Amino acid sequence: MALFSCYVDVERFLGESVKELVHFLICLRKKERISVILQIAKFFQYVDHLKQFYKFKSEKKEEFFSSLPISRTEKEILWKLLENFYLKHSENSSGKPIPQDDLIALRKGRLFEELVFHLGPIKKEKVDLLSMHCQPMVNRERVKIYCRGKELSGKNIDVAFWGRNYVEGYECKGNVEFFIKLGLSGSEKAKKVREKILYLNQLAYTLKRHFETKIYLASFAPEIDLEWCRKTALEWVRECGAPKLDFEIITIADFLKTIK
Template sequence: MAIFSCYVDVERFLGEPVKELALFLSCLRREDRLSVISTIARFFQEVDHLSEFYRFRKERKEEFLSSLPISSGERNALWHLIENFFLRQSENSSGKPIPQDDLIALRKGRLFEELVYHLGPVSKEKVELTSMHCQPMVNRKRVEIRCKNRVLSNKNLDVVFWGKGYVEGYECKGNVQFFLELGLRGGERGRKVREKVMYLNQLGRFLSFFFREVRVYLASFAPDVDLKRCRELALQYVRECGRRELHFEIITVEDFIRYL
């Protein structure tokens, strides 16, 4: 039987505000988890910039907190963590300050990865090992993923869970529809989006030859996306590789939590 494993090249920058908020949300009571995380995800979908956070805090903070099905103490603790998430300054690994709006966007993606890591996998009884930022390996060799004559390797999955004959991998995006729409553009940015989608599809298909059950997800932290449109765009991109079906599933954070 084939052996799955991960090669991790570089750990990504992750600050305390992300870790603290992710742990708080991961430790919520099961009956509160979907409601609270969905509300937070919609808040993050709406508030992208520091100026928008200041406006939200002034005009809508109390309404937002009162909608959460948790105690007043938990609401206060959560708001403190949210403020740190948006306002705490940080530097990158080279010691250079990161513009706060860029830092907020970076933290959103890292937060979703951490939530998937702490709350997953979907099939807990089948999983023995977990990795973040994983370049998949089969029988201790990094897999080579191709689209016709194009090599798509040296890419990774944000979170992977695996066990005997089972692989469950996640590519996490703040807003998957926004991500996929970028693939319609020309230039380097659009090309990278299309290649990532091709990679996910070819990877899902490739791994299915070696393992009994393979689940690859392209997951959106933003819950309010048009999944039909997302699938149409993904199919458009994978046709470049001669594929007519998706070998990965597009889901939202709400789908992920419901699966647990």
């Protein structure tokens, strides 16, 4: 029987403002947690930049509060955590400050990964182990993924859950529709986006030969054109000779509906 495992090369840095917000959200009462996380996801989808945050604070904060099924005290705590998330500065390893809008985008990605890690998997009864930033391995050898003879190397998945004969993996993006649109041009960045889509599909196809496998490309932004995303991704994977998508594209709303 084949054995699945993960190789983790480098752990990604997770700042205090992300840790604190994740801790608050996952510690909410279960009946309120899903609703609050979904409202936070909608908030993040439309409040991308620092200027938008200040505008939202002055014009829509109370409306936002009214959408949350938690106490006034909890709402005030949550807002303080959101302020830290948007306003707290940071530096990179060289000591140079990171532009705040870039930092906000980075934190959103980390937040989504952490939420999936703590709230998943969908099939809890089949999972014994979990990992973040996983380069998949089968029988203690890294899985090599190819597209028409070319290796798609140096890639991983953000979150992996696995057990005996079962693998559930997630590539987490702040907004999958925006991510796929980045792949439409002829730039080097667009090429990497397309290669990631090819990698996910070929990885899912390869792992399915050994295990019951579910690979997800997940969007923290809940209000996206899923049909267009799936159609575009399918056009790209056909470049590798794949007749269908072997991974699934979902949103945070889809994920929250299925977790127990």
